[in-house]
Amino acid sequence: MPELPEVAAHAERLSAGFSGTPLARFEPMHPAVLKTFDPRPAAAAGKALKEVGHRGKYLLLRFGESDGGHGASDLTFVVHLMQAGRLRPDTKLARKPRGGMARWTFDDGPALLLTEAGTERRAAVWLLADQPATAEPLARLGPDADSISRDELARRLAAASERVHGFLRDQSHLAGIGRLLANEILHTAKVSPFANTARLDGASVDRLHAAITTSIARGLDAERERADMGRSTDRPNDVHHRVGQPCPECDDTVRAVEYRRYRVAYCPRCQTGGKVLADNTTSRFLK
Numbered sequence: 001m002p003e004l005p006e007v008a009a010h011a012e013r014l015s016a017g018f019s020g021t022p023l024a025r026f027e028p029m030h031p032a033v034l035k036t037f038d039p040r041p042a043a044a045a046g047k048a049l050k051e052v053g054h055r056g057k058y059l060l061l062r063f064g065e066s067d068g069g070h071g072a073s074d075l076t077f078v079v080h081l082m083q084a085g086r087l088r089p090d091t092k093l094a095r096k097p098r099g100g101m102a103r104w105t106f107d108d109g110p111a112l113l114l115t116e117a118g119t120e121r122r123a124a125v126w127l128l129a130d131q132p133a134t135a136e137p138l139a140r141l142g143p144d145a146d147s148i149s150r151d152e153l154a155r156r157l158a159a160a161s162e163r164v165h166g167f168l169r170d171q172s173h174l175a176g177i178g179r180l181l182a183n184e185i186l187h188t189a190k191v192s193p194f195a196n197t198a199r200l201d202g203a204s205v206d207r208l209h210a211a212i213t214t215s216i217a218r219g220l221d222a223e224r225e226r227a228d229m230g231r232s233t234d235r236p237n238d239v240h241h242r243v244g245q246p247c248p249e250c251d252d253t254v255r256a257v258e259y260r261r262y263r264v265a266y267c268p269r270c271q272t273g274g275k276v277l278a279d280n281t282t283s284r285f286l287k
């Protein structure tokens, strides 16, 4: 799944390519893709794309009168790509594009096409008026991971009391971190993925906060070099795609605990005092 660096870099690309262009129409291509019914998408027709921004892993396509600031009549399309969704310029304008979920057609130019590979069809679009930040799906998000302060992070860690790997991926704690970044952040911070958030000492919180910042910046730098959103294997990583290989930091072997929907990849020497973590949450119960 694209995480904050991929989504942020993609928002920059789309902004550069489409800002200022008036929307001709928005066309849902799958019955479940549009999660809101008021306002109607037709209300956005004729408004210009002011910018494409992001909030956590969500892309925000903000339309309004081209007067610069946030106008009362602004409408924001919120797009979540989920696992396999992509939002790309579309010059073919095929009637039934492969994997098509929704299309924004602009006056005098190409369209933007939301597609989703595979059969899950979970990519989603919301159309929000007024203050999008206070409406679902954005209202439940914690602060963006690249802007959270050290003290706010410490407060949220202490209040949570759960495994730090799960904490980092929970978008209500902080927004934008997914499976790859959680592994990279914890490796960089030299914190065990299974450490309890409420028991981290101040030095660990310091390292964790610094690692969140550097890991996101590293991902963003790499993603800005690309012409389109890459795949997970294209992203810079020291542990996530290196299970069984030597740790770049210490040469110990990178190990993993596998879950159904994600993988905890870590280096024992760097993160757990050499201890190999047992998969003690799923394997015991799935048999």
Ligand SMILES: [Zn+2]
Residues within 6 Å of the ligand: 247, 248, 249, 250, 251, 252, 267, 268, 269, 270, 271
């Ligand atoms: Zn290591």
